[in-house]
Amino acid sequence: MLENDFTLLEKANRYGTPMYVYDGDALKEHYEHITSWLHQTAEVFFSFKSNGNVSIASLLRSFGAGIEVASEGELFMAIKAGYSPQQIIFSGPGKQKEEIDTAVQHEIYCIIAESKEELTYIAESAKRQDKQVSVGIRINPESIESRAKIKMGGVPSPFGIDESKLNDVFDLFQKYDHSLLFKGIHMYLGTQVLDETSLLSSFEYTLNTAVRIKNEYGRTCQMVDLGGGFGIPYFQHETPLHAERLFQHVADLIRSYETELEFPRFIIEMGRFLLAECGVYLTTIQYVKESKGQPFLIADGGMHHHQAMTFRGRLLRNNYPMRLIKHSSNTADVVKQSIVGPLCTPEDLIGRQVELPQGEVGDLLCIEKSGAYGLSYSPTLFLGHSSPLELLLFEGNDYVVRDRGTPEDLLLKQNRSFFRQRRGEDETDRASTRND
Incomplete structure (x- = not known):
């Protein structure tokens, strides 16, 4: 399913980008292969840290997996997932x-x-x-x-x-x-x-x-x-x-x-072995520019959603596996081009001098092997961009398992009493000044 460019383009057009897409059918097949090869007394436990989506955890539970948690939050979600x-x-x-x-x-x-x-x-x-x-x-x-x-x-x-x-x-x-x-x-x-x-x-x-x-x-x-x-x-x-x-x-x-x-x-x-190859991250090319003779594609998603695909913390500067899905039927020559996200930091580097068909505005970039340590490993609050949508494909149906974030989410759990108090004091001061 995730290898089908037409399917991914259709999902991106329907739900927008950036987003993660998970193939539940491929995950089920992969899990069943693993458990058939293992000894019957061996049990597979899903490492929740690799993907923190409660629906993914619930799906794995339905296959027969146990779960390994590493925080009270993950324990809470594991119970909600039915473990x-x-x-x-x-x-x-x-x-x-x-x-x-x-x-x-x-x-x-x-x-x-x-x-x-x-x-x-x-x-x-x-x-x-x-x-x-x-x-x-x-x-x-x-x-x-x-x-x-x-x-x-x-x-x-x-x-x-x-x-x-x-x-x-x-x-x-x-x-x-x-x-x-x-x-x-x-x-x-x-x-x-x-x-x-x-x-x-x-x-x-x-x-x-x-x-x-x-x-x-x-x-x-x-x-x-x-x-x-x-x-x-x-x-x-x-x-x-x-x-x-x-x-x-x-x-x-x-x-x-x-x-x-x-x-x-x-x-x-x-975690990684179970899920990585059952998910992709999709982001759309917003701008194409040239700087000092080098071409850059600027995407609408980046390090804040998928830190692992960038070069952050990596000893070797290798590009993640990725492919460009053209939004039109126009053929394009393969050229070396760098791909970056929208963040105001040079660390938001998706690919350095990647050999891909010449990118155009509207093309879809597919980051492969992204089912594990994608969103769960990323600095989602950095620069205030909204969190991506997560989509699960399973048994012929689409399931939005995480809604796309909104700017209002950034205020979640923030206490604005100081702001309100200060605003009240400032208005009182201004009124006093006018009276004087």
Whole structure:
């Protein structure tokens, strides 16, 4: 569906741009392939941070996914999306005390503790609420090779509890045995991994750690969260994972450990790998100009809606995968041209010297692989532009799953009492001056 230029042009004409378009049918097919290749005891948990739309979360729940949240807001939306407490895990290194209290109150499947201090507060919250709370521990391994583009474990990190400090952790479980129920472990070495060997090595390390905890501490994991980190290729030099082979290898690996680990619940987290290729971002060319001999296309969408497509925070200045959909049947030569958004910053660079058909006003720019870390990762309040519409295509129907924003949205939750008070004082002062 998203490869069909005519369909995308028709949706853009009907709903306007900028907007995100998600292909729910492709997502369903992708999810079903993944779960058919995986071991039957392995469950896919959607990483909510990758796409914060509650309708997308609800759709994945209907397919059978669980959900991983990382804030009270995401927990709230997960419940609104219909997830039961047993389908929710809560991770993140900086959970606020109020967030922990809420998670304990809802009796979710597992809170993933990422420090000893956090584990202590979880126990205290459970004790105050007269509950026994299920807790997993995220472990930062001592030493393991990772080819993740963004490393989150195996190095000094705010994420997880160092493997060398497990003695202290299990002492706390012993101390708070009436409040804490040890559920299992979680490891996540990094994201955007495109090396199959690295992923399998990481998962095997996690499973070995679960065995070691059973043997050394007498604690049996009811849950083993293998994390994820499955990458997708954005740039020409990147090679996609062989998904079927990879997940069958993961299934074999789980199968070899399940008896020794006494058949725990195996969790695999996914966000980017699930969603990225099931969504696109559409923006229309508003102006075409030349500056010092170089052509520029200026679009109506940009970094504020889709920060990941720009060069912000990227070591290599690679262009995101994109294509230009001509609004007319006119043929155009392929030329190098730079594409920018409407923001007053040079960082709003969508593509540098991209080889595309010569752009014209009214052409539609399609940013591919945008279903994950698009809107959820972007500075939407920057410069006061309205938020984009989000459209879900599923089973032959269009669903507007987020309305386009309005300028009035910018005042949401802003308190204008100071402004009103000052305006009243100014009017009083002016009246007094006139009377004098």
